[in-house]
Amino acid sequence: MIPLIVNYIKEQTKIHNQNNVTRTKAYLDFYRKFPEIKWSFLASYVSRNAGWNMTDLQSEPYVQFLSEDQRKSLYLTYESINWYIFQDAYPQLLIYQLSMEKNTPLFFLFKHFHISKFVEEEWYRFYKYGGEDRLLYAQIINEQNLIEQPIMEQQPYKSKVFHKLPFKGQNMAHFNAVLLPTEDGKIYGDFVSHFLSVSKRISIGKKIANLLFYPGLYPMFYSFAKHIEITGDRMEYEQFLNKERITDSHKLADFYRDTKHQLNEYREDWSSYTKVKRKWFKEESIKKIKPINSEFYKKRKWIKDLSSIKGSIKHESVEKS
Numbered sequence: 001m002i003p004l005i006v007n008y009i010k011e012q013t014k015i016h017n018q019n020n021v022t023r024t025k026a027y028l029d030f031y032r033k034f035p036e037i038k039w040s041f042l043a044s045y046v047s048r049n050a051g052w053n054m055t056d057l058q059s060e061p062y063v064q065f066l067s068e069d070q071r072k073s074l075y076l077t078y079e080s081i082n083w084y085i086f087q088d089a090y091p092q093l094l095i096y097q098l099s100m101e102k103n104t105p106l107f108f109l110f111k112h113f114h115i116s117k118f119v120e121e122e123w124y125r126f127y128k129y130g131g132e133d134r135l136l137y138a139q140i141i142n143e144q145n146l147i148e149q150p151i152m153e154q155q156p157y158k159s160k161v162f163h164k165l166p167f168k169g170q171n172m173a174h175f176n177a178v179l180l181p182t183e184d185g186k187i188y189g190d191f192v193s194h195f196l197s198v199s200k201r202i203s204i205g206k207k208i209a210n211l212l213f214y215p216g217l218y219p220m221f222y223s224f225a226k227h228i229e230i231t232g233d234r235m236e237y238e239q240f241l242n243k244e245r246i247t248d249s250h251k252l253a254d255f256y257r258d259t260k261h262q263l264n265e266y267r268e269d270w271s272s273y274t275k276v277k278r279k280w281f282k283e284e285s286i287k288k289i290k291p292i293n294s295e296f297y298k299k300r301k302w303i304k305d306l307s308s309i310k311g312s313i314k315h316e317s318v319e320k321s
Helices: 002-016 020-033 038-056 060-065 068-102 107-113 117-129 132-146 148-152 157-162 165-173 198-212 218-227 293-320
Strands: 177-181 187-191
Touching: 002 020, 002 068, 002 107, 020 038, 020 068, 020 218, 038 068, 038 132, 038 177, 038 198, 038 218, 060 293, 068 107, 068 117, 068 132, 068 148, 107 117, 117 132, 132 148, 132 198, 177 198, 187 198, 187 293
Parallel strands: none
Antiparallel strands: 177 187
């Protein structure tokens, strides 16, 4: 019986981890069935943002500033991080679903998927005592520690992406943001910085989660997620902005085929050599709850203007030649 369950979960994970769109939909579909698993809703929004970032790489500003090799490396970084997390997280979700259906905890199956003992214990705790927010934080802690050694600290990501100027420039200038759009045109979220620090990544994850589930805003975020098709196109939310079209409209599938990943299925248990810090479970306060439309698009306009200047210089240089 166990081999059949394990094979079923592996097959379902493979089916839904084909690309950014399929995994984003899988997270959201699971959350709609089991809203007590808050992390799945958070993951759907973070994954959705990754899709927008991937599509951005083929837009004019990035084409002007970055070489094809640089853009490919950044795409593979986004894709690898999200693919790797899904390989670990989706089996957790399916095993929880089976546990609910059979009315008995089946988290001992985690060992067949190389899932950490840390998060296994947290699932047992949740099944027995409840505590949605603690499990949410535990899953954020797990996913960010999960990618630390195999991606953040490994080649070629470390040398070709994280230590290169394009990534460092984005990181220092806070160009990247996790956006939580609404159908009334307001965009909430937070800017991402210090991405190389696991503690900072956990902190931003908790902040976004607290904003996502903020009582006055959650219904708007859920409505957007439920009603707007997932395509990887920023027009998903820019259609609601009171401005002319801001971004070239393209779906993720217009640019990228499904990526074949070389990352090994085996995952060393990060919790066997990493001490879980108490601060990782601490509540993250939200200082200001307000839309970030203006700040986000001011930075995007700055990049677009710079790319236009660079494009003009390049064009003049070609004409002179």
